Amino acid sequence: MKKETIKGQGAVNNVHNHFNKNRYEQSIYQDDFEEDIAKTQVIEVYPKSIVNKVKSPDLSMAYSMNPYQGCEHGCAYCYARPTHEYWGYSAGVEFERVILAKKNAPELLEQFFKKRGYVPEPIMLSGNTDCYQPVERKLQITRKLLEVFLEYRHPVHILTKNALVIRDIDILKPLAEKNLVTVSLSIPTINEDLRRKLEPRTSSANNKLKAIETLTQNGIPVHIMVAPMIPGLNTMEILPITKAIAERGALAFGYTLVRLNDTVEPVFKDWVTEHYPDRASKVLNQIASMYGGKLGEKQVIKRQRGEGNIANMIHTTFKIARQKYFANRALPKTTTALFDGTKGEQLRLF
Template sequence: MEKEKIKGQGAVTNIHNHFIKNRYETSIYQDDYEEQIAKTKILEVFPKTIVNAVKSPDLPMAYSMNPYQGCEHGCAYCFARPTHEYWGYSAGVDFERVIMVKKNAPQLLEQFFKKRGYKPEPILMSGNTDCYQPIERKLEITRKLLQVCLDYRHPVHVLTKNALVTRDIDILTKLAEKNLVTVSLSIPTINEDLRRVLEPRTSSVNTKLKALETLSKEGIPTHVMVAPMIPGLNTPEILPIVKTIAELGAQSFGYTLVRLNDTVEPVFIDWLEAHYPDRKDKVLHQISEMHGGKLGEKQVLKRQVGEGNIAEMIHTSFKIARKKYFDKKEFPALALHHFDGTKGEQLSLF
């Protein structure tokens, strides 16, 4: 049976949270249910910390921070979906319609910077969910975090799918003057028809590309994540994407292979059935071929590279693209020596 498409939404249903005994089920009140899930709920939470240590050896950052939990962008493949279950919600519709916000994040970041003996390392903003998702336009938590980084002269990497990042170009350019910031834009496709259903509430392809060009022209080091690579959907675009981002000023790029771990799997399968029922079996078969017969892969050193012929073809295509379009481009390492952890103490004197 073909799944129903819901405009502006990635997940088709609220899949079961395996931590919870009760289940979501459709009923005679289905119309009321659909009206309820179509609205985004914003919930304020009060964490005690905002910076997370990253200990995975295949990830290049020491710390990450996420001002939001859940993501309105609605990407069906998002690896962060299962984290919503720890809060008591579904990795399906809830993940993109129940958003938890951390308004105290800027204060927590200042506390982190003031820790005795702290030695600065670049922090990735958006290690889990997007720091520039739609609610950021109103709350400006990410903007305030960037201002804290500027005040303390602390290096920060920004990763986003949203052109809203250009709103903060005033802060980003000041950080860039001291080599304290890079911006990575996630651009897994330059096919707008695919983008609309693959990541329904992100910026359009043209808007993302314009943001990339704008940031690059302002002297802000830019990187593009061509990710994830989904065989049968966006893999034919590898060379065109890399060529396009090179022409618009990107200094480097990276990519990952799609992996459907835990409750990402049923969300993505339902999404395929809704939008590409004719390709569903082919796409799933090729994904499993990249991960030793499974749709997901959790082994740290294998999850990014995969295995088999399809994975190797993707790697080869990117090697060719890098050689052709990024052969002489270099991406800067961020400066650490500008950090000043006494900023708060100095201000208290006045």
């Protein structure tokens, strides 16, 4: 019998944290648990640093930063879920409902800019969890970070699934005028029924498309991540999505193949079985066909390209889409030439 899902919930269970000796599991569908789990718990944390050196070849940035740990968006496929285990939480429900907010992030960013000998390079805002997830409406940590980027004239690249980014047009526009920002929106589907299940607390597909228009009209370069590609769920949307984003002004796009590493695997398996029981086996088998029979892959080349007919079909279709809709478009390169590490001090003299 199909379980009654909670609106806005992605994971089906709190999967076991493999760092914990004892195992505690509780389904989100138990009546006495539903009321509590539907609420998000925000915990303030105060790290000693906020900017991370990027070691992953999947990201082109030298640095990234994440003002939040955990993500309310609830995407069942999210590769960041296992990172919640390092904080003592589950990669399942708790990843979505226990959010750690780094409220001192703006101060830490300013300290980073003032380091002796610092050579500026673009910083990716997000990269792990979303900097514009719902809690940002209230806490505005991301907005404060953007104010620091503007103050120091430092380039920043934003990655988000949320149209909330247009709230900060007043900061993004002057950044763009100085060639200091690009915004990358993640749009894996424009099928709203699928979007509600796949990434339940992100912005609607229509609002994401409107955000592309708004950003473009304000001179802010927009890149789209059509990701991840999940065989049997959204691969048939490649051409419709790329056509839609091109029509609204996006300058470039990228994509990735879904991979279910570590504790992402049980979360996604439970999710696809719950929401698409009629095709769950087909979806999982097609994912496995891209990685030599496994659902995940950690070797860089293999995880980026995949293998087999399904992976080749995805790559070929995106190649056609690029030629058809993005042949004469390119994302401008941001500049580091305007950075001034003393800027904040100078402004505060007045």
